Amino acid sequence: MKGKQMPILPSRKIAPEEFLKDFLATIRPGVIRRKEFIPWQDVFSRIRFYQSAIEFFESIEPQEFQSNPRKIADMLLSADDPYEFIMLGFEILGHTGNTFTTFEDRVEISQISQEIKEGNEQAALYLIDVWKELGLPNILNGDVSSALLGVEIGLACNKRKNLGGRLFGVLVGELLKDIVKQIGLPESSLKTELSIPLGRGGQKKVDFAVEINGAPKLAIEVNFYTTSGSKPTEIKRAYANLNRNLDKRNIILIWITDGVGYYKMQKSLMDAFRVHPNTYNYNMAQRYLADDLKAVGVGR
Numbered sequence: 001m002k003g004k005q006m007p008i009l010p011s012r013k014i015a016p017e018e019f020l021k022d023f024l025a026t027i028r029p030g031v032i033r034r035k036e037f038i039p040w041q042d043v044f045s046r047i048r049f050y051q052s053a054i055e056f057f058e059s060i061e062p063q064e065f066q067s068n069p070r071k072i073a074d075m076l077l078s079a080d081d082p083y084e085f086i087m088l089g090f091e092i093l094g095h096t097g098n099t100f101t102t103f104e105d106r107v108e109i110s111q112i113s114q115e116i117k118e119g120n121e122q123a124a125l126y127l128i129d130v131w132k133e134l135g136l137p138n139i140l141n142g143d144v145s146s147a148l149l150g151v152e153i154g155l156a157c158n159k160r161k162n163l164g165g166r167l168f169g170v171l172v173g174e175l176l177k178d179i180v181k182q183i184g185l186p187e188s189s190l191k192t193e194l195s196i197p198l199g200r201g202g203q204k205k206v207d208f209a210v211e212i213n214g215a216p217k218l219a220i221e222v223n224f225y226t227t228s229g230s231k232p233t234e235i236k237r238a239y240a241n242l243n244r245n246l247d248k249r250n251i252i253l254i255w256i257t258d259g260v261g262y263y264k265m266q267k268s269l270m271d272a273f274r275v276h277p278n279t280y281n282y283n284m285a286q287r288y289l290a291d292d293l294k295a296v297g298v299g300r
Helices: 016-025 040-049 051-058 069-078 083-091 109-117 121-134 136-140 144-182 231-247 260-264 266-275 282-295
Strands: 099-101 106-108 190-199 202-212 215-224 252-258
Touching (some): 016 260, 016 266, 040 051, 083 109, 121 136, 136 144, 144 202, 190 215, 190 231, 231 266
């Protein structure tokens, strides 16, 4: 049986230009708190972990990579376990993970560490040549601990790209708990990462859902942009079809999205709103969503 077409929620019955003006005026610029911006405890813990490896590299003269690579090879070969030294050699160059690749190389760090531990001199000399070509001697000209500190801060910055979205999801989750309470539903009706069957074996996993009498009534997608991205353009392609599928099941799709990246995606955001009007930033959801849901009979 075909379901009725899902409603445009009351506060969303506005012109795209009006929506955009309100959205931009109430953007949440960031979700990472100052004290969480750099995880200093993790950074310093990492430096302490590498202390013996730092001392190993500080005992090497940078020119020895060129003039006396066998001396460095002997130092690696004489270590009880060179794994920590080798890990630091790559990490201080900005690489983490077990596999290192370039146009010329594929280095499995655990494997080459084991080979060197077992006395493979050629493996040690090969590794030293890789480090030399990558420029490791340039780092050893200065203070290794300070260089590693800079690298670890940089790696933490890279991790922040995913942290913002995760923290925004947590923030929206707390808001939705409050909204569910406002509309008279138990907190247990709010589900996270729920897969909704769409028929013919298909399903859609949504960030949040609200169930009434055991069946999903709201499907909520969440994301956060500190830089411009492709999501608004994807909305035009994907959400129209998804809305049709959810309409058949009497499920309202709501998109909560935010971030300063939208200052550079205004046209795409406005176009996405035309396709999917039930779109809010965090502030909009805070102001309007509970009343919108009550107005269309969701809740008690």
